[in-house]
Amino acid sequence: MSTRKQSSLFLHINTSPNPDANPTLWEHRLRQRRPLSRNPFEPESTYSRGSYGLTARESPPGTPTRRQSSKYEDDGKLGYNVADEKIMPERTFSSTKNLDLEWGDQVPGWLNLFFDLAWTATFSSLTSNAKFKEPWDSVSYIAFFTTAWWLWVSQVFYNVEFYTDDWFHLVFIFLQLLLFGALAATTQGFDITNYILHSPGSDNLETYDIETITPERYAAERLAKISVRVIMLAISISRAMLLIQHLRVAIYAKLTSKSKKYPLRLFIVPASLVVSATLFFVAFRVTMSGYGRTPAGSKVKMALWGVALLVEMVAHIVRFQMEIDEGINAIAGTFFAIEKAPGFSGPTATGIVCCGGIVFFLAYLYFNGAAPLKSVRRHIAWVMMHLPWLLSVILLLEGVKNQLLLQSYMSSNEYMINKIADSMAADVPMDQFNATMRPIMLQGGMSYNDEYATLMRMVETNMSATTTNVTDEQYASITTEITGVWYLRVQMKGTLNTYITYMDNDSIPDTTQEKIQKYLSDYKYTLEDFHTALATQSEIPHFAEAVGELVSPSLNNARYIMAVCGATFITLASLNLIQSWPRDRFQWASIISRYIMGLIMILLLLLNVGKVQGFVEAASAPESHIAGYLKWVDSGWVLPTLALSYLVQFIVDTTLVYLAVWYSRKSFQPVGQDDRR
Incomplete structure (x- = not known):
């Protein structure tokens, strides 16, 4: 008489881990068991080995992994397993013949989602607080948008090339989330023309006098002062954090490289980050002083801001040469205003239909x-x-x-x-x-x-x-x-x-x-x-x-x-x-x-x-x-x-x-x- 094995909730409460019986669970644990820091030039599979000598499931033969498709120059090597040898820094920037070759995902999807949501929150806050009534409103929007966009893009560029699933990167991306949160909270007081064309809360440049200032202007001055300081500090810290990540890559490259020829391209972006971080910290110091609330000081602050971003962008362009609906929310808010207003007419109805068409066709x-x-x-x-x-x-x-x-x-x-x-x-x-x-x-x-x-x-x-x-x-x-x-x-x-x-x-x-x-x-x-x-x-x-x-x-x-x-x-x-x-x-x-x-x-x-x-x-x-x-x-x-x-x-x-x-x-x-x- 055969006996049927009874299933129980606590059946395996004392069972030892068995990778052979539960390979999926084993692979999942291998991915979760991340080290403190990992060499981006070491093959990933060498870090997937456990005490049983097992490795995570390999890609099917002939299916190139992300590292294979991006690191090797010869198309014939794409079928070669990357785990069989180290990815030398010298090969990191070699070009591939087929520029339309697909890349796989590198950063875990959930982590990318959180990072993208943080940038989206900043972007959404900026858009909802923007007025767009005067030409200078658009200039202010473009300046902040470009900055927030670049903070996101520069981190994505780094992740595409050098991200490794370790605690070092998890901590740094968590800190980046905090910085984006600080930026999202300070968009309302940002105006690039403050102290240049007008004083906060006023249409003209006015002297700050605590004895004669009105409560409204005082509140506007305080909001503008706090906003620009938080923005400058957050950007400065962000640049310093990205610099640390790139310097870590440079150190690993030096330790891994067996050739006397060192990939100098690895230093182009870090060098630009040294310059930009310094300029942003100087701009932050200007905002902390009384000079930062004068027309000349504000112009210096904006100039430092612009030069810092330009240096970084040029560095990325040079390096890679050497080697995409909130506005929709604003339109939706307009529909509510139309609903409240008198005299709904044919032209208004036509405009609504056209707005819907524009949004649809853009997508x-x-x-x-x-x-x-x-x-x-x-x-x-x-x-x-x-x-x-x-x-x-x-x-x-x-x-x-x-x-x-x-x-x-x-x-x-x-x-x-x-x-x-x-x-x-x-x-x-x-x-x-x-x-x-x-x-x-x-x-x-x-x-x-x-x-x-x-x-x-x-x-x-x-x-x-x-x-x-x-x-x-x-x-x-x-x-x-x-x-x-x-x-x-x-x-x-x-x-x-x-x-x-x-x-x-x-x-x-x-x-x-x-x-x-x-x-x-x-x-x-x-x-x-x-x-x-x-x-x-x-x-x-x-x-x-x-x-x-x-x-x-x-x-x-x-x-x-x-x-x-x-x-x-x-x-x-x-x-x-x-x-x-x-x-x-x-x-x-x-x-x-x-x-x-x-x-x-x-x-x-x-x-x-x-x-x-x-x-x-x-x-x-x-x-x-x-x-x-x-x-x-x-x-x-x-x-x-x-x-x-x-x-x-x-x-x-x-x-x-x-x-x-x-x-x-x-x-x-x-x-x-x-x-x-």
Whole structure:
């Protein structure tokens, strides 16, 4: 009678490890049993041996490992097991003939995920805190983005070449996570123009005086000071940590090398890190001093920052010559503003559809290039090319968001102005007038009761000073003026509230705030607009000037958004070209068509040509004198033009794919077909 072995939870509580019975568990433990530090030039399998003399499962014959494919010059050696000899530093930088050869993953996936999430958190925090209302806002964004991107990329470059699964690298990557966390927490106070063009919390350069400074400016000064210090310190420490990792590699290379010829390329990046770390620490010392809060000190600090990054980038380029949706989150936030605002119209709906199309086609064109996405020997150049690609995409999406906001604001504002004007012009009983105005004012963020009370106070104040010995005609004229001023102020409040619905209140310059406040409080100032409107039947200069200043940043955005769109096409084509050399005319056609589309979009910069460049001046200027971009914005064709460019490229790429498949099938002749004939 056979006995069946009973399974029990505690069956193996006293069982000794058996690699033969549980090879998978054994291999897993071998991977977990990492040393303190491991020589990157030693074959990995020599560290996978345990007391049983067993090794981790080898790759199938003829399947090159990552080290094999990247370290050997002769393609015939790819089938040779790397465990059979040390990887000499002299061979580390030898080139391979097939630059399209795939590389395998090196850093564990979970570790890469954490590192990428840390950089993404910094990038997301930066994007959510960015304003993009003025050209200098974009400069600040690019400066911080480039820095954070380079911190990530330079570490990835190191990992691709020299990462080993040991405690040394785990600790250092953990410290890198902390540094990225510090950067993510300080993006809100970062402004490259602080102390250069203006003081924090002010539009102008002002002297820091603790006795006269306002609480708002003090808070802004403190935030800016802490942010830039933390940023500089975090970057400095990051450079020092990467330098330590590279020096460790250089030491191992010296210990491993059996040749008198030492690979000097191993010293290029560490030397640049010595320079950049020194410059960043000097910049940090400048920020800690009072000199760092002066225009000259701030310029020195930024110059040190830029030179340090440039030195590192050039060093990486020289070395490797010798040997890629937060903006989407911003657009999604715009949809919420559109939902709250009055006057949802056809152009707004068209803009939303175009935004969705732009985002979709950007993703499609990136992931469906002329060649399949895979890791290649040109991985370094491919990663480097993601800097202009990511920058152009983020700037494009921010520009798209601003154009959608502008288009929606102008549509909602026109709706509010027309509704209030129609209600005021209607000859209806007072009860019907009240019933009509209440919901309209509520849509514009105003209370009808409060505005009516304001009108009564204006009548009481102005009538008491001017109604002595006046005729009925004069009395009616004064009443008309008071009502006209009240009407213009209601329109201004509606315009301002609609603007704040879409844009951040902080985006309104102080000078514009002062003009709006004067319009709402200075009776004579508003009365000038009323008299001008009566004389010209259309113009209200003070009102138009304030509105023009409100929309000016978004209008300026329309000046260059076509160039940013063109940059996405050009960088996409360059990424495709780096990813894989074209193998046939269809692959070439896809890449060339992207370059051509990029150049066409850049040529739209010619829309900036025109005598009249301002929003206010365009209202009374001849149409032939108005700059093309103003007509472009006014017609609502900015977003449709961008979306159509990506749609056309999508159609071109899809057509080329179908043509390539058709020609391939047409020219394919099955084996033995001639024999059957």
